Amino acid sequence: MEELSYHILDLVQNSIRAKATEVEVEIEDSEKKDELIIKVKDNGIGMDKETLRRVTDPFYTTKKEKKVGLGVSLLKETALLCDGKFSIKSQPKKGTTVLAKFKRSHIDLPTIGNLEDTILSIISSSQTFDIVFKIKTDKGEFILDSKDIKKELGDEIPLCSPEVISFLREYINSGIKRIF
Numbered sequence: 001m002e003e004l005s006y007h008i009l010d011l012v013q014n015s016i017r018a019k020a021t022e023v024e025v026e027i028e029d030s031e032k033k034d035e036l037i038i039k040v041k042d043n044g045i046g047m048d049k050e051t052l053r054r055v056t057d058p059f060y061t062t063k064k065e066k067k068v069g070l071g072v073s074l075l076k077e078t079a080l081l082c083d084g085k086f087s088i089k090s091q092p093k094k095g096t097t098v099l100a101k102f103k104r105s106h107i108d109l110p111t112i113g114n115l116e117d118t119i120l121s122i123i124s125s126s127q128t129f130d131i132v133f134k135i136k137t138d139k140g141e142f143i144l145d146s147k148d149i150k151k152e153l154g155d156e157i158p159l160c161s162p163e164v165i166s167f168l169r170e171y172i173n174s175g176i177k178r179i180f
């Protein structure tokens, strides 16, 4: 996982696997504060204390086909390597919040990668859950809420239809460009 976008994708996939119906992704990239924050909050099945204790262990996973669960442990390692912070709060049946903070100017900070395509791929597959992206820089904020898009589209047009995808691509690209 060389790029931070992959971590965002992993966290959202973790939330979906945990049966979340609402996911909130917050990204704050501030040159002024010299920090980059990634926060993903969900209302999924959550974790009990024992699971929570093990979630940053690379050998912990509840995926049957795998022996290692690298997503969260790698994110924590990278955040701490970059003079940042890492925390997970979780409550069974309530949900989970993962927060990773990085020192933006740290030499080991991975690139953000293709944030636009990551958002697009998540949002276009969000037919069965709702997700809101809040992306903030020193220049401004870009918010994208799947609920708003679904409201606009009505029941007939699926989020993954080609026309919707090409509209969303434009919309996300220009939104991101405006603030980066």
Ligand SMILES: Nc1ncnc2c1ncn2[C@@H]1O[C@H](COP(=O)(O)OP(=O)(O)OP(=O)(O)O)[C@@H](O)[C@H]1O
Pocket: 010, 014, 015, 018, 042, 044, 045, 046, 047, 055, 060, 061, 062, 063, 066, 068, 069, 070, 071, 072, 073, 096
């Ligand atoms: N948001 C979440 N809600 C509930 N459980 C979670 C959440 N995120 C992670 N977990 C639990 O922690 C485990 C480890 O997560 P992690 O992302 O590190 O690995 P993984 O998803 O199992 O595998 P990988 O990310 O390498 O494909 C998961 O298998 C899951 O049991």
Ligand SMILES: [Mg+2]
Pocket: 010, 011, 013, 014, 069, 071, 072
């Ligand atoms: Mg994972």
